[in-house]
Amino acid sequence: MTGATGVDVVGVGLHPFGRFDDRTATDMGVVAVRRALAEAGVGRGDFQAAFCATAYGGVASGHRVLGRLGLTCVPIVDVEAGCASGGAALGLAASAIRSGEVACALVFGVEKMPKGLIRSSFFEPWQEQAGFSAAPPYFALRAQRLLREAGLTEDDLARVVEKNRAHGVHNPDAMYRTAVTREQVLGSRLVCAPLRLWMLCSPNEGAAAVVLRRADTATAGIELLAASLRSHLPGSVLDESTPLAGIDDTGIVPPTTLAAADAYEAAGLGPDDLDVVECQDTDAARELLAWQELGLCAPGGQAAALASGAHALGGRLPVNPSGGLLSKGEPLGASGLGQVVELVHQLRGAAGPRQVQGTQVALAHTIGRGANASVTILRRR
Amino acid sequence: MARAIVEGLFVVDAEGVLTLLGGYSPSSGRHHFPRSEVCPYTGADDVVPVRLAGHGTLWAWTAVTARPAGYAGPVPYGFGVVELPEGLRVVGRITEADPERLSFGQRMVVVAEELPGEDGEQATVWAFAPSSEGGA
Numbered sequence: 360m361t362g363a364t365g366v367d368v369v370g371v372g373l374h375p376f377g378r379f380d381d382r383t384a385t386d387m388g389v390v391a392v393r394r395a396l397a398e399a400g401v402g403r404g405d406f407q408a409a410f411c412a413t414a415y416g417g418v419a420s421g422h423r424v425l426g427r428l429g430l431t432c433v434p435i436v437d438v439e440a441g442c443a444s445g446g447a448a449l450g451l452a453a454s455a456i457r458s459g460e461v462a463c464a465l466v467f468g469v470e471k472m473p474k475g476l477i478r479s480s481f482f483e484p485w486q487e488q489a490g491f492s493a494a495p496p497y498f499a500l501r502a503q504r505l506l507r508e509a510g511l512t513e514d515d516l517a518r519v520v521e522k523n524r525a526h527g528v529h530n531p532d533a534m535y536r537t538a539v540t541r542e543q544v545l546g547s548r549l550v551c552a553p554l555r556l557w558m559l560c561s562p563n564e565g566a567a568a569v570v571l572r573r574a575d576t577a578t579a580g581i582e583l584l585a586a587s588l589r590s591h592l593p594g595s596v597l598d599e600s601t602p603l604a605g606i607d608d609t610g611i612v613p614p615t616t617l618a619a620a621d622a623y624e625a626a627g628l629g630p631d632d633l634d635v636v637e638c639q640d641t642d643a644a645r646e647l648l649a650w651q652e653l654g655l656c657a658p659g660g661q662a663a664a665l666a667s668g669a670h671a672l673g674g675r676l677p678v679n680p681s682g683g684l685l686s687k688g689e690p691l692g693a694s695g696l697g698q699v700v701e702l703v704h705q706l707r708g709a710a711g712p713r714q715v716q717g718t719q720v721a722l723a724h725t726i727g728r729g730a731n732a733s734v735t736i737l738r739r740r
Numbered sequence: 741m742a743r744a745i746v747e748g749l750f751v752v753d754a755e756g757v758l759t760l761l762g763g764y765s766p767s768s769g770r771h772h773f774p775r776s777e778v779c780p781y782t783g784a785d786d787v788v789p790v791r792l793a794g795h796g797t798l799w800a801w802t803a804v805t806a807r808p809a810g811y812a813g814p815v816p817y818g819f820g821v822v823e824l825p826e827g828l829r830v831v832g833r834i835t836e837a838d839p840e841r842l843s844f845g846q847r848m849v850v851v852a853e854e855l856p857g858e859d860g861e862q863a864t865v866w867a868f869a870p871s872s873e874g875g876a
Contacts, residue, residue, distance in 0.1 A: 477809065478809040478810065483746070484810065485745045485746040485863075487808065487809060487810025487811060488745060488810060488811060488812070488813075488855060488857050488858065488863065488865075489745055489811075489833065489855065489865045490804060490808055490811045490813055490817055490819065490833060490855075491819075491831065492808050492809065492810060492811070493804065493806075493808035493809070493811075495804075496802055496804050496819045499802035500800040500801070500802055500819070500820060500821060501800075503800050503801070503802065504799075504800050507844070548805075549805060550805060550806065551802040551803065551804055551805065551819075552802050552803060552839040553802075554802075593780045593781055594781055596821055596829040596830075596831065597800070597821070602831075603749075603773060603774060603830065603831050604762075604772065604773040604774075604828050604829060604830045604831065605828075605829045606770060606772075606781065606827055606828060606829065607827060607829075
């Protein structure tokens with residue numbers, strides 16, 4: 360680093376992702392925060408700012424969690440940036456530390472997604488009435504275009520699910536912990552062609568927490584090298600901003616690539632330096648698109664990467680060793696920080712049977728409503 | 741004719757022909773939809789109102805098999821993107837709900853479709869129909 364203040368991740372904590380009828384979002388946040396603070400050896404008076412990522416939590420979600428723990432009085436800011444809420448909160452906390460304003464910050468995410476059909480304030484009532492307001496149809500259109508442009512098939516989509524669900528078997532905090540075959544995926548209910556039920560992640564519940572502190576470069580640790588957030592450039596009709604129209608988007612750089620470019624530059628690293636990646640797999644095609652947007656493969660290189668197993672555990676660059684959102688489910692505010700928790704375990708060599716060997720550099724990616732894309736890069740020191 | 745589902749995005753004439761209302765920025769050379777205060781692609785504030793073409797080619801499509809929140813219309817229904825001659829890719833309902841019966845680049849026409857609201861009252865929305873059905 361160039362003399363700038365570094366930021367370390369000194370503690371992480373998770374409440375498992377799933378469905379928990381007996382618990383509120385606050386209950387889950389309390390569990391994750393206590394675990395992260397205990398791991399960091401940080402208590403009341405030891406951190407000077409808190410950021411709480413949530414999309415559906417409502418007013419003062421962060422205060423409700425920290426109020427239960429007697430940890431209020433510091434500034435507490437709720438952060439909403441769709442699926443990228445966790446990455447956005449992490450970036451704000453890292454900036455506060457880099458500026459010298461605070462020495463230690465708590466970042467956590469909580470979510471209890473509504474069951475069944477999710478009603479989002481993102482859409483106008485007329486869009487709901489017209490049938491324009493559900494997410495899977497847009498994912499399906501994007502999947503159809505990707506299959507056509509990258510020379511992929513529905514079988515390739517099923518391969519992504521097969522990979523992530525195989526990883527998820529080894530994650531005790533995941534919602535789905537059974538392996539599935541490609542044939543089973545292709546036999547699951549057709550939701551919106553070409554997407555089938557098991558190719559889509561489940562919105563659910565959970566919490567995650569991360570403690571950041573001014574880096575102590577004299578000791579071993581895990582550095583947060585970058586936490587970048589970008590919104591979209593206008594023009595792409597099928598990006599996560601879900602516009603009513605777009606134009607030929609050849610040359611319009613997608614938000615994930617913008618955020619990745621910022622993060623690679625801040626970290627002084629490139630895609631070839633990565634050892635492990637957690638990326639947004641809202642649906643199977645979304646992961647395949649992320650591979651090319653993050654520079655893990657060339658556009659159209661997905662089929663070869665799938666065939667070689669490059670991004671499976673044991674491959675050249677494992678992607679979503681946690682099982683991804685396809686295994687864990689997606690509690691929006693907690694999902695990005697959940698990726699960071701996974702990657703910290705990976706960098707510590709503490710990921711158990713899903714451990715990626717020799718991990719030094721890790722990348723987390725989320726993209727969602729807004730559009731908002733976040734890219735986080737961590738390195739073991 | 742039922743009321744428009746939203747004001748300002750389209751007009752329907754006495755014969756029931758629906759026309760999408762867009763904008764054009766001479767300085768950016770680009771059309772956009774819905775019509776906006778400025779060109780959404782460049783920020784130029786020289787937008788002039790235009791009526792968009794009533795036909796285009798099919799660019800992406802699917803069928804929605806589960807009823808989204810707030811939607812009281814038929815299921816399954818077609819949903820997709822049609823590329824208009826102005827270079828715009830517009831999202832809309834597709835009158836064909838069987839994806840197998842559609843193909844990339846096929847000619848589509850803009851039509852008016854009526855949908856029930858949650859209050860039961862009918863409202864008109866734009867949709868795209870294969871041109872053999874639409875009569876263009």
